Amino acid sequence: MLVLGIETSCDETAAAVVSDQAPHIRSNVVFSQLAEHRPYGGIVPEVAARAHLTHLDPVIERALEEAGVGFDDLDAVAATGGPGLIGGVIVGVTEAKAIALARGLPFVAINHLEGHALSARLVAPVEFPFLLLLVSGGHCQLQIVEGIGHYRRLGTTIDDAAGEAFDKGAKLLGLGYPGGPAIERAAASGQAARAPLPKPMVGREGCDFSFSGLKTALRVAVEKRGGILSAADQADLAASLQESIVASLADRAAQAIALFLERYPEGKTLVVAGGVAANSALRRRLTDLAARAGLDFVAPPLSLCTDNGAMIAWAGLERLKAGLVDALDFAPRPRWPLDPNAVPVRGAGAKA
Ligand code: KG4
Ligand code: ZN
Secondary structure, eight states, X not given: OEEEEEEOXXXXXXXXXXXXXXXXXXXXXXXXXXXXXXXXXXXXXHHHHHHXXXXXXXXXXXXXXXXXXXXXXXXXXXXXXESSOHHHHHHHHHHHHHHHHHHTOOEEEEEHHHHHHXXXXXXXXXXXXXXXXXXXXXXXXEEEEEETTEEEEEEEBSSOOHHHHHHHHHHHTTOOSSHHHHHXXXXXTXXXXXXXXXXXXXXXXXXXXXXXXXXXXXXXHHHHTTTOOOHHHHHHHHHHHHHHHHHHHHHHXXXXXXXXXXXXXTOOEEEEESGGGGOHHHHHHHHHHHHHHTOEEEOOOHHHHSSOHHHHHHHHHHHHHTTOOBOTTOXXXXXXXXXXXXXXXXXXXXXX
């Protein structure tokens, strides 16, 4: 079976072909719109939507070419149906529906977060249920993945996502965009202890996240240094910011592991996914945490952590095999919680 996957929910225009036979990833083409958004210091939704429109056709063509297949070889077309920047989601969904209609193929609408969640099963034999820490630019959640389409949310952010905390922190430190990789690079030559920052939520009950206080503390620390930072200050503050975010994520994950094992004593795996999972300090901390709890730890390779088409194609394949396809009247969704029964959290910028 071969599935084409299309991802256009943020600032990556991506398409991939995956197979149910190894090697699963036949192609995985990602066009990053970074250069188009960099002048604005962040993603501009309207710019993203227009760029997807321009780049999607050639990206799909290349994905098919690199896989050595044509539209007629496909068994289904999957596209991110949400959540995300709605202009981009509409571009991807419309394209996928058009291909499905023209070629008589099933269409599968994928929840972007499910794409991240199931990417672990693309690279390792991870069984349900597993515990997922999903950390990206738009989302910061702990979920028990009970099966395809079945999620139990243990925690979410009441304000910023972890990726946003890196991105906004990098902006305050004058390190540019995207912030995560820039912070990680600068942190390598810094010492967190020279610029201590609070570790949000550490020791608190539950598994929710909050990063806006950390951002404020960082702003105050920058102002205290006169607003202009030496390279050494930049490095120390970057190291400290990274340490605080990682400590907070690890503390919340430890809480979630306890809840996961209480509910599923047979549970075996901790999975991390999303762009922030590219961070090696976080990977190290989670590796330790999982080992201490007797869990396997699975982190997809970096190319599958940040947004890509392979994870969408793979989720499409898993859904197709389970008989879960969508009608062509599927409406793109700006919001689409994985666990519709989760208790809403209260907070300034609470995300579903
Ligand atoms: O999953 P993703 O590619 O897009 C979303 O769905 O949001 O995640 C992008 C986020 C950005 O906030 C970026 O700063 C962060 O992932 N990121 C990192 C690293 N690489 C990317 N954060 C920390 N350390 C990294 N090495
Ligand atoms: Zn993502």
